[in-house]
Amino acid sequence: MKFAVIITLKKDVLDPQGKVIEQTLQxxxxxxxxxxxxxxxxxxxxxxxxxxxxxxAIENMCKKLLVNLIIEQYKIIKI
Amino acid sequence: MKFAVIITLKKDVLDPQGKVIEQTLQxxxxxxxxxxxxxxxxxxxxxxxxxxxxxxAIENMCKKLLVNLIIEQYKIIKI
Known part of the structure; x- marks a missing residue:
């Protein structure tokens, strides 16, 4: 069984890496x-x-290792 | 209009970072x-x-900056 986990910074957290990519594209x-x-x-x-x-099991992995729940959020999708 | 771009290593390319996460979870x-x-x-x-x-426009961004087409593949999804 295969799943995708998408981890993003929460909406109010600054994303400097994203900003750099954005500026470069501009x-x-x-x-x-x-x-x-x-x-x-x-x-x-x-x-x-x-x-x-x-x-x-995947929720468990996210909470224990993959995601920093203070600044990040995650989404699990079956693929 | 909002899009998600998912960039992954091609199937035959070694993914050391993924391997480290995998071993840590194990x-x-x-x-x-x-x-x-x-x-x-x-x-x-x-x-x-x-x-x-x-x-x-997003295809263009992928090809010009975001994706290393030699080792990576990408998928564009409208969200």
């Missing part, structure tokens, strides 16, 4: 850009056939 | 883990109402 002449934010993407494959159990 | 006692790969996630907001134009 300096390259792209004017339609309004906003850009960067995050992490993790693809996880599990040996687990029960979707509910698999999802809770 | 050392923490998570046994159901089969495979883990890490990638980047970028959320882009554009001042552009035409979806086709917006998508091609």
């Amino acid at each position: 300096n390259m002449g792209i004017n339609s850009l309004k906003n850009l934010r960067q995050g992490k993407y993790i693809e996880i494959e599990l040996n687990e056939s029960d979707e509910k159990k698999a999802k809770s | 050392n923490m006692g998570i046994n159901s883990l089969k495979n883990l790969r890490q990638g980047k996630y970028i959320e882009i907001e554009l001042n552009e109402s035409d979806e086709k134009k917006a998508k091609s």
Whole structure:
């Protein structure tokens, strides 16, 4: 069973890396850009056939290691 | 108009960062883990109402700056 975890900074947290990418794109002449934010993407494959159990295992991984819950939020998607 | 760009390493490219995360999770006692790969996630907001134009602008950004097409692949999703 395969899942994608998308980890992004919370809305009110400053994203300096995203700002740098945004400015670079603007300096390259792209004017339609309004906003850009960067995050992490993790693809996880599990040996687990029960979707509910698999999802809770991934929730557990997020809380224990992958996500800094103070400044980040996450979304789990089955793929 | 808002898009998400997901950038991942191509299937045959080694992902050392993903491997480290995978091993750490296994050392923490998570046994159901089969495979883990890490990638980047970028959320882009554009001042552009035409979806086709917006998508091609983002393709352009990917090819010119965001993605290393030799080792990475990307996916654009409207959100």
